[in-house]
Amino acid sequence: MENIHSWILCISLLLLIYSSTSEEDSIKRSLIAFLEKLSPSNPRIAQDLRWNFSTNPCVDRWRGIGCNNRNTSVRRIVLEDLELGGSIDASLLCKAKSLVVLSLQNDNLQGNLPPEISNCSQLTHIFLDRNRLSGNLPSSLSSFNNLKKFDVSDNDFSGEVPKGLGKISGLVSFQVQDNKLNGTIPEFDFSNLQEFNVSNNFFSGPIPKGGDRFGLSSYSGNFGFCGGPFDAICSSIPAPSPLSEENSKSEGDKAILFSGYILLGLFLLVFIMYILVKRKRTQKKKSGNAKESSTSTEQKASRSEYSISSNEGSAVATTGSMSLIVLKNPAVKELKFEELLKAPAELLGRGRFGTLYKVMMSDGNLLAVKRIKDWTISAQEFQRRMERLDRAKHPRVLSAIAFYCSKQEKLVVYEYKPNGSLFKLLHGNQENCTFDWNSRLSVAAGIAKGMSFMHRDLQEVGIGHGNLKSSNILMDTNMEPCISEYGLLAIPRQTSLNNGRKSIKPINDTALKDDIFSFGVILLELLTGKIVQNNGFDLAQWVHSVVREEWTVEVFDKGLLSEGVPEDRMVKLLQIALKCIYKSVDARPTMSQVAEMIHSLKEEEDRSVVSEIDSRDT
Incomplete structure (x- = not known):
C-alpha cells in the first residue's frame, strides 16, 4: 500500500514539473515570436538581444526583460529607442501573465493597439509614446484596474478616449498628447493624478471638474475646449425638443421657440460684453502681476526612469522646469509663457521633429512657435544651446525670440515670416x-x-x-x-x-x-x-x-x-x-x-x- 502511495506521489511530482516546464517553454516561445513581430525586418533581433529558447529569460538575463526577486516570472519588458518598425501582437505578449510594465518607447511601431492587450491583466505601466500607432484606443483598456501610468503620446491615435479609463482609481499619470483624438475628456479623479496631458489633439467641450489644476499647457493645441483655464464659456442652453408625431407646432410651441431665440440672443450679447470687458482688464494689468503657468506636467519624469518596488508600487521621479526665457530681440519687448499659451494659434504643420504654430499675440504681433518632440536633452543643455545659437547671428538665419523647456516639452519662438x-x-x-x-x-x-x-x-x-x-x-x-x-x-x-x-x-x-x-x-x-x-x-x-x-x-x-x-x-x-x-x-x-x-x-x-x-x- 505504501508503495502505491509513493508511486502516486512521484507521478504527481513529475506531472507538476512537466506542466511547469511546458508553461515556461510556451512563454519563451511566445515572447520570441512577439519580438519578431515587433521587428519583422531584422531576423537577428532575438539573437542580438540574447532571447534564446535554450536559455531562461530571468536567470540568463534576456536584454529588456525584468523578473521578480525569485527570478521565476517575467514582470517587465522594456525595449526602447530600437527603431523596431513592427507591430504589437498582444496575444503573444500576454502569455506572460505576470507582466506589470510594458515600455516600447520610440520604436517606430505601426498598426493599432489590439484589444487583446487587456489579457495582460496585471499591467500597471504602459509606455507606448513616440511611435506611429494608429486607430482607436481600445475600450478594453478600461479593464486595467491596477493601471498607474499610461502614455501613448506622439502617435496617430484617433477617436474618443474610452470613458472607463477615467474611472481607474489608481491612475496617477495619463499622457495622450500629440495624437488625433477627439470628442470630450472623460471624468477623471484629478485629485489622484500627478501627470495629465491631452494637448495637440482635436478634443472639445468642457474641461472636467478638477482638471483645471493642470493649467493651459496640458490642454493647448485643441482649440475646442471651454471652461476651466480657458476664457470660452461653455453653453448651457438645452437642445431643442424633437418634433411632434404630426410634424407641426402649436401656437404655444411657437411662443416657446420664439422665447428661446430671445434668450439665445441675450446670452450671446452678455457673452460678447463679458469677452470685451475681460480683454480690456487684461490690457490694463501690469506685467508683473501675470500669473506663472503652473502645471504638474512640467514636472513629468522620464518614463525610462521609473522603478517598481517589491510591493509593485511606483517610485515617481520629478524634475523641475525652466520658465520662458526671452532673448534680446527688437521684435518683442516682453513675452510671458501664459500669454503665449492663451493667444489664438493656427496649426501650420506637423513634421518629423515637431509641430509649428502661428500665434497672434494680444498686441497684434505674429509669432511662429515650434514645439519640438523626441529630443532627450536636459533643460540646462537646452538653455546653453539656445544661448550659444543666439550669439551666432547672421542676416540670412532666423534667430529665436524666446524658448521654453520642461521635461515634458520644448518650445522655440520665432518672428513670423508671412511670405x-x-x-x-x-x-x-x-x-x-x-x-x-x-x-x-x-x-x-x-x-x-x-x-x-x-x-x-x-x-x-x-x-x-x-x-x-x-x-x-x-x-x-x-x-x-x-x-x-x-x-x-x-x-x-x-x-x-x-x-x-x-x-x-x-x-x-x-x-x-x-x-x-x-x-x-x-x-x-x-x-x-x-x-x-x-x-x-x-x-x-x-x-x-x-x-x-x-x-x-x-x-x-x-x-x-x-x-x-x-x-x-x-x-x-x-x-x-x-x-x-x-x-x-x-x-x-x-x-x-x-x-x-x-x-x-x-x-x-x-x-x-x-x-x-x-x-x-x-
Whole structure:
C-alpha cells in the first residue's frame, strides 16, 4: 500500500514539473515570436538581444526583460529607442501573465493597439509614446484596474478616449498628447493624478471638474475646449425638443421657440460684453502681476526612469522646469509663457521633429512657435544651446525670440515670416510670382552665405542645422532667404547620411557634413523644380542617373529652359550640387568652399547680365 502511495506521489511530482516546464517553454516561445513581430525586418533581433529558447529569460538575463526577486516570472519588458518598425501582437505578449510594465518607447511601431492587450491583466505601466500607432484606443483598456501610468503620446491615435479609463482609481499619470483624438475628456479623479496631458489633439467641450489644476499647457493645441483655464464659456442652453408625431407646432410651441431665440440672443450679447470687458482688464494689468503657468506636467519624469518596488508600487521621479526665457530681440519687448499659451494659434504643420504654430499675440504681433518632440536633452543643455545659437547671428538665419523647456516639452519662438517658404515658392500655386534663374541663384547664394557663417561660428561645438530643407527656408519681405530652425536637431542618435544608408558617428564628425548634403539637395530642387522625397536620396539618384547617361539638359526645370538660360550656367551650379551630395562624407566640400563657389558663379552671372544690358544700350 505504501508503495502505491509513493508511486502516486512521484507521478504527481513529475506531472507538476512537466506542466511547469511546458508553461515556461510556451512563454519563451511566445515572447520570441512577439519580438519578431515587433521587428519583422531584422531576423537577428532575438539573437542580438540574447532571447534564446535554450536559455531562461530571468536567470540568463534576456536584454529588456525584468523578473521578480525569485527570478521565476517575467514582470517587465522594456525595449526602447530600437527603431523596431513592427507591430504589437498582444496575444503573444500576454502569455506572460505576470507582466506589470510594458515600455516600447520610440520604436517606430505601426498598426493599432489590439484589444487583446487587456489579457495582460496585471499591467500597471504602459509606455507606448513616440511611435506611429494608429486607430482607436481600445475600450478594453478600461479593464486595467491596477493601471498607474499610461502614455501613448506622439502617435496617430484617433477617436474618443474610452470613458472607463477615467474611472481607474489608481491612475496617477495619463499622457495622450500629440495624437488625433477627439470628442470630450472623460471624468477623471484629478485629485489622484500627478501627470495629465491631452494637448495637440482635436478634443472639445468642457474641461472636467478638477482638471483645471493642470493649467493651459496640458490642454493647448485643441482649440475646442471651454471652461476651466480657458476664457470660452461653455453653453448651457438645452437642445431643442424633437418634433411632434404630426410634424407641426402649436401656437404655444411657437411662443416657446420664439422665447428661446430671445434668450439665445441675450446670452450671446452678455457673452460678447463679458469677452470685451475681460480683454480690456487684461490690457490694463501690469506685467508683473501675470500669473506663472503652473502645471504638474512640467514636472513629468522620464518614463525610462521609473522603478517598481517589491510591493509593485511606483517610485515617481520629478524634475523641475525652466520658465520662458526671452532673448534680446527688437521684435518683442516682453513675452510671458501664459500669454503665449492663451493667444489664438493656427496649426501650420506637423513634421518629423515637431509641430509649428502661428500665434497672434494680444498686441497684434505674429509669432511662429515650434514645439519640438523626441529630443532627450536636459533643460540646462537646452538653455546653453539656445544661448550659444543666439550669439551666432547672421542676416540670412532666423534667430529665436524666446524658448521654453520642461521635461515634458520644448518650445522655440520665432518672428513670423508671412511670405512663405522656398518650398511653397517652388512647388506652390504661384501664378503671379515668377521665380527666374537669377532669383534662384540669389537664393542659393544667400542660403550658402548664412550656412557658411553658422558652420564657422559653431564648428567647435559641432552644431549643424540638422533638418535643412526648402520648407525651412523662409522668404522675408524682400524675398531674401532666411534659414529657420537652425540647431533644433531633434534626433535621438546622430547618423551620417551616406547614399541612403545610416551609420552611427559622433555628432561633431557628421552634423556639418550632413548639412552640406541637404544643401546640395536644395540646389537640385532649385535646378530641377522637382519635389524632394526620401530625404533627397531619390532626387539625388535620379540626377546622377540622368547625368551619367549624358542627358544633362533633361535635369533642368522646364521653366528655366523656356526662360532661355544658357545651359552652361546651370551646369556649373549642378556641378556644385553634385559635389555636395558625394556618397563619401569626407569627399564633400565645406560650407565655406560651397559658398565661395556659388559667390563666384553669382558674380559671373551679374557681370554677364551687365554686359548684356550694355550691349543692348549700344
